[in-house]
Amino acid sequence: MTDVLDPAVQPTTTATDETWWRQASVYQIYPRSFADADGDGIGDLRGVTAKVPYLTSLGVEAVWLSPFYPSALADGGYDVDDYRDVDPRLGTLDDFDAMVTALHDTGIRVIVDVVPNHTSDRHEWFREALASPKGSPARDRYVFRDGTGPSGQDAPADWISIFGGPAWTAVGDGQWYLHSFAKEQPDLNWANREVRDDFLTTLRFWSDRGVDGFRIDVAHGLAKDLPAGDLPTWAEVSALPKDGTHPLWDRDEVHEIYAEWRRVFEEYTPARTAVAEAWVPADRRARYASAEGLGQAFNFDLLEADFDAGSFRTIIEFNLGLAEQSGSSTTWVFSNHDVVRHATRYALPPRSGDAEHAPTTEKQGSAWLLAGGSQDDLDRDLGLRRARAATLLELALPGSAYLYQGEELGLHEVGDIPDSDRQDPAYFRNPGVDVGRDGCRVPIPWTREGSSFGFGPDGAHLPQPAWFADSSVEAEDTDPDSTLNLYRAALRLRRTLQSEEHLEWLETGRDDVLAFRRPNGWTSVTVFGDEPYRLPRGELLLASAPVADGVLTGVGTAWLRP
Template identity: 50%
Template sequence: MTETTNPAPPAADADWWRSAVVYQVYVRSFADADGDGVGDLRGIRERLPYLRDLGVDALWLTPFYTSPQVDAGYDVADYRDVDPLFGTLTDFDAMITDAHALGLRIIVDLVPNHTSSAHPWFQAALAAGPGSPERELYLFADGKGEHGELPPNDWESIFGGPAWTRLPDGQWYLHLFDPAQPDLNWRHPRVRAEFEGVLRFWLDRGVDGFRIDVAHGMIKAEGLPDVGFSSMTTGQRQSELLGKGRLPYFDQDEVHEIYRAWRPILDSYPGGRMAVAEAWAETPQRLARYIGPDELHQAFSFDFLDATWSADSFRKVIDTALAESTIVGAPTTWVLSNHDRQRHVTRYGDGEIGLRRARAAALLMLALPGCAYVYQGEELGLPEVLDLPDELRQDPAFLRTGESRDGCRVPIPWSGELAPYGFGPEGSELSWLPAPATWRALSVAAQTGVAGSTLELYRAALRIRHEHPALAGTTGGVTWLEGGPGMLAFSRTGGGTTLTCVVNISGAPALVEGYGRPLAASEDLTEQGSGHLLAVDAAAWFERR
């Protein structure tokens, strides 16, 4: 394992993250350079020019660390090395050097709530036995019942079933996810020191930021109290309370001490190193506590992802997010899809209707102030793959609940007439999940240069977002405009120009006038009198100087 220092891009803007468009790379499904059917770091490196030309500012890479891959790398066995499945540290260094040369920044996933059961710490804890110092690094506990045969409490795994597994020596250990992902004890100083070292390791290699997995989960309530209900007794899973109520294993006040210790580390490096939280809290006020000058820079706004296809739903979510942004002095983070959720083409109705709405939603998101996160393949209009054979699914949640996230993780299509559509090197037919035949028309090659394609829509919108003075502001609100029932319209002003975004969710074509000349549209606009006819489930940007 080699040590290196890989500096941030030259002339780095410390506030770059406030208005960035971040492209999420699901590493195993992006590009496969060695032909084994799994995406890798060399594959990402080879495709960096595509991402530069798309117009994004940064890449967020899902975990590529040493791992048994029980949960697609979110079960980490070594936080300071690359799993051979994805390459080597040398490959990482070469990739980040090339990314910086192209003006792209790199955000890496950090998984601090739990390790892999293959991590040396957990293996040592198993060998050491009950009461040992090694077990203090995790959450081991004696069971209830006459002989300790019952779990220590009623906590449930997010993946379904109990959150406790009993060992042959009689003790139980906590895993809020898969049994192969034991939870760490973040009240132990050695755990805190270890992750501060991990942060510095990757910052020294030049990473520009971290996405903190389960950022709300590291601290558990003292005494490990019961929730008070379980799916076994009520039919309601505890995970259904995420973002709606308090759970004793999530969003505890002490978790903020961790981030107050991390922020000075991030600030000690040049170039605006940042961190974004994947956090769930019962109120917007509690979620806002993760953000600030002494904690993290951003927290994902999943409410935008969860908005229904209606003007009222989007407006309520946008107003709430912008109000919170003003309170904490940090930018909003908009996201439509990610590796854990069904792709929004399918959520919005699938087929032609879902694609039309997804294209409109993209223009809506990219016109809003703040930071936008784009999940790989959404720029191609990819739908969820709903018919994967059960035997090919690898999501550990599928084995416990029958629910699977694999449908949004199918490798993206690059070129060609036959699957896997250029995912690997020429002649390679391997792909860890199969792509449907319909994707040949959605590949990068099939859409490049094609007027009206989803890829060219994203390219145009991202170019305008970067260049237009009205979209330069990163905080503050939008000016809502009256557009009639089912119409969503707002404007932003800057540099002597006004950009207006209009989304038609009314169910009928709508005449749009008075906002100036069109800059971009998700569907063709038809001139009508002094205005333009905007199709159903379409969005457009207009400019007035």
């Protein structure tokens, strides 16, 4: 690894306060698995505050906190009891304010998760709805329907939830409520004005506390249009086109909601920003990212892609085009709290025997988990080399980069969690089909030893494997070739090198090598195959793999400048 940047040089950026998000490096914190300050085995906000020096040394420009709200944890905190408070197990509002202050004091901005498609079944609104008669204003905040059959004893339709099992649950008086996810997550009725106004209050509540932006969970699910009579079957619903008229997903009128949110964002200086989690056809993503809407939308295309030069180039070109169309910037993601870590995806055996290093996919990662998640099935070294190369390429691209806690340590997925320790509802609702997302949510290791590798003073809420010791912050901190120090060098350099949001592809003479130049001359070269590659002339700034006499070994990325 080569890093020629003098640590005394203060990073600079072309972003203004209003446009900081366009090319920011954003670090996702899953609070329950980041750092535990009070010793109850669950990460908390004071744990985040204690790690601000670490985040500063890492060099990220913003953190995104997954939900920290009061919750029964039926879905890892995405079942929210109260949108304007902190789960007592994670801290208090005072702890939140102290955390924001500590982050802001070091120049790190704060993004928080908002979960608007559904509340938890413990939310005061839903408890009121259950205690109220059908047709009441309390029930109108949610999606209630009469059941079928003489007494409404049968579900309104045979719909299936995202987590498996029925999407309708009876409440005992002939009515049923819709839950697109777990039964503990009743869907809100966004045609109700009270629902809309309450979320505007929530956005102002956190903005007033200094939050800089919001990540919007299931952003494409809010607007719904269910026919008044008989509901279509699940087969019929599943066959409907995703063109803005689907009854459940990505309806055109959802953007009326976000136009209202944008007006709230613009009440602040600088304006608050947002990024949509919208699993929609690529040609419909731009509206979520428009300046009149949320401002940015996740693109998960690289996350789902094969480790292949041609696939990467096609995806990059397409998404930069979409960003230009929306006037936004694109996002790049390889790992998050919902998917198998990319070091592991890239470490799996080839899918077929027709190539020496056939690519892997997120679906293959899920299949590996279902088969038992044995570390013996992984080429861990190859997976890490690919992950390092992919991330260095990601950080050179125009747009913002979203990083998931622990990837800077090169962490692999924890695949062999005992069934008795699992927490994800996807596992319980899809036995034999889905083992859930716990493997990427295991608390990260800070030290080589201890009951939880430094996560907290008294164990962790998910079991950590012994191999975490060698991937801990302590183990990697002073190793100049560690993945942690690669990330530190890359993030520090990135802030000095960012320029206009464009790139120029360079001819490499090989199908397995991608190279591009940013407008200021910053050049990135990625070798996807095993054969060494002679780099173009220039000053070597950083490399994810060894470089000798101007030659980059196979599977690696190098940065250069004139």
